[in-house]
Amino acid sequence: MAYSDLRAFLADLGDDLRHVRDEFDPRFEIAAVLRGLPAGAPAVLFDNLRGYPGTRVAGNLIASRPRLARALGTTEERLAQTWLQRKEHGVPPVVATGAVPVKEVVHRAPDDLLSLLPILTHHEKDAAPFITTGVVLCTDPETGRRGMGIHRMMVKGGRRLGILLANPPLPQFLARAEAAGRPLDVAVALGLEPATLLASVVKVGPLVPDKMAIAGALRGEPVELVRAETVDVEVPAHAEIVIEGRMLPGVRELEGPFGENTGHYFSNVSPVIEVSAVTHRDNFIYPGLCPWSAEVDALLSLAAGAELLGQLQVLIGGVADLELAAGTSGFSAVIAVHDCTPADVRRLVMLALNLDRRLKMVTIVDDDVDIRDPREVAWALATRYQPARDTVVIHGCEAYVIDPSASGNAASKVGFIATRTSGAESDRITLPAAAAAKARALIAALLS
Ligand SMILES: Cc1cc2nc3c(=O)[nH]c(=O)nc-3n(C[C@H](O)[C@H](O)[C@H](O)COP(=O)(O)O)c2cc1C
Known part of the structure; x- marks a missing residue:
């Protein structure tokens, strides 16, 4: 309507x-x-x-x-x-x-x-x-x-x-x-x-x-x-x-x-x-x-976030979802992937950072991570990412006009690969499905 x-x-x-x-x-x-x-x-x-x-x-x-x-x-x-x-x-x-x-x-x-x-x-x-x-x-x-x-x-x-x-x-x-x-x-x-x-x-x-x-x-x-x-x-x-x-x-x-x-x-x-x-x-x-507010995040989440998701899904199989990190004016994104090879994950990092000129940092996680929950993303980064192995840096990029940390061509971009090591089973702790469902119902009632 x-x-x-x-x-x-x-x-x-x-x-x-x-x-x-x-x-x-x-x-x-x-x-x-x-x-x-x-x-x-x-x-x-x-x-x-x-x-x-x-x-x-x-x-x-x-x-x-x-x-x-x-x-x-x-x-x-x-x-x-x-x-x-x-x-x-x-x-x-x-x-x-x-x-x-x-x-x-x-x-x-x-x-x-x-x-x-x-x-x-x-x-x-x-x-x-x-x-x-x-x-x-x-x-x-x-x-x-x-x-x-x-x-x-x-x-x-x-x-x-x-x-x-x-x-x-x-x-x-x-x-x-x-x-x-x-x-x-x-x-x-x-x-x-x-x-x-x-x-x-x-x-x-x-x-x-x-x-x-x-x-x-x-x-x-x-x-x-x-x-x-x-x-x-x-x-x-x-x-x-x-x-x-x-x-x-x-x-x-x-x-x-x-x-x-x-x-x-x-x-x-x-x-x-x-x-x-x-x-x-x-x-x-x-x-x-108001600049730098939740409403700006929402505007960008479709105009920049959904746009980039659509482009990446055409280019690489296994791209499941994308969210821009709140408060970053579209400078930081989290992308969830499903069954993506390590080579494709690296290509994904390079493509995402180059397709959107605002985007400066991208974090790739598996799709068992809720990319709209900062705690889950922080967990994936803390426990699945190894800095020396999983960081991609691109030098000599164009600076975005409202990024105070960059000037001229002195800007750079970074990708953090926080996916499970290739082929590994999900390493998350789990709960029995019935107990989890019962708990969800109670929690929803407590919060309503
Ligand atoms: C909240 C908000 C404020 C913006 N303010 C400006 C601005 O002051 N000057 C400008 O040139 N573009 C500004 N833009 C971007 C333009 O509207 C631009 O047309 C749009 O984001 C698409 O352009 P792109 O090719 O950069 O993605 C703003 C965008 C948003 C979401």
């Missing part, structure tokens, strides 16, 4: 969404809550924002596997499979025919973004409030191809935003516009239903190069688009908020510091957007996403 918009998803969550009626400040206080919520905690809707009467902030929306599964209308067990199968065939967007909620209120040439939107300030040393879950949309000036991705944006005062363009294709689109001496029209969609948000951070392939068509495929229904008010960009009709503007040619300014998804502050010299309009729904919901 496709959710028509963010509100439909929230309405469907029931007790898995908690309302916060006490007053919270968009400066630090909301981010502190979003950071503090443990994995699996409910989604939250802040109904009472200091300084922004009548507006709301939603957060922690897909920060659990059950909610991720709900967002795609599938089960936890079938999450990766559903993601991989659906995005094989695009469902192109359509022109919105009925009402266009995102244009219920239109502000042209707003003087001050912060007086309109409760953009969160996240960390103590952040230079300003940052938009962290804005899906930036634009069109390649040369080919007409759509660009779509999450990019952090710094509120620079008035109607100016700094934008980090570290990933393709937006930097290339801007370069082409600049070569022609023109600005690049952009629109930033905020408050999308989760499948469209997930599609915005997927790596596109040649078969379905438009992320909006991937969003349609993940939803099982096309996304409805409408032309923006002041720029030549199509925007989702059911977003909560759209910011329209132009990336200024030849302009670069300091952007940051900002506490990033790796848990460290970063600054860049980045392009600047001059905002030409803000449109939004009545009583809009601003989406909060």
Whole structure:
């Protein structure tokens, strides 16, 4: 079942969404809550924002596997499979025919973004409030191809935003516009239903190069688009908020510091957007996403994790499952294998580390290990891995932009092979099946 918009998803969550009626400040206080919520905690809707009467902030929306599964209308067990199968065939967007909620209120040439939107300030040393879950949309000036991705944006005062363009294709689109001496029209969609948000951070392939068509495929229904008010960009009709503007040619300014998804502050010299309009729904919901939080882990677990799993399963037999380690911004993965030869396990390490440019560390375990339980993974590493024998290091790799430990080509990657020695029987201690089942029932009751 496709959710028509963010509100439909929230309405469907029931007790898995908690309302916060006490007053919270968009400066630090909301981010502190979003950071503090443990994995699996409910989604939250802040109904009472200091300084922004009548507006709301939603957060922690897909920060659990059950909610991720709900967002795609599938089960936890079938999450990766559903993601991989659906995005094989695009469902192109359509022109919105009925009402266009995102244009219920239109502000042209707003003087001050912060007086309109409760953009969160996240960390103590952040230079300003940052938009962290804005899906930036634009069109390649040369080919007409759509660009779509999450990019952090710094509120620079008035109607100016700094934008980090570290990933393709937006930097290339801007370069082409600049070569022609023109600005690049952009629109930033905020408050999308989760499948469209997930599609915005997927790596596109040649078969379905438009992320909006991937969003349609993940939803099982096309996304409805409408032309923006002041720029030549199509925007989702059911977003909560759209910011329209132009990336200024030849302009670069300091952007940051900002506490990033790796848990460290970063600054860049980045392009600047001059905002030409803000449109939004009545009583809009601003989406909060705190960097280095469980929700970032969840976003990456499909867009990076399931992606890599799908690629590896095509290349090597016996790859059973893959999970990205929480809190590592996709830098560390655990892969479970079944009946893989030692040679194939080594190839797997090399392939995984090379296919995903973010990935810096990979641990390979047998599929008797629960890769979503850090205790089990630590056990496999502690008892099945021999450092001198089972470590693979790759030197001279490209550094990822938000990895503070690397610079230029001084980056390296590592694989830890924590599988049983070839041919060995499972060496785990076990319990009789009947006693284990009885214990599971009791434990479930004790914890309920
Ligand atoms: C939470 C989050 C924040 C991101 N922030 C940025 C950003 O500020 N700048 C950027 O260029 N890419 C950012 N990205 C990545 C882009 O959205 C990118 O299009 C997407 O991850 C796929 O690109 P890939 O080819 O690097 O995998 C972010 C991704 C996520 C999940």
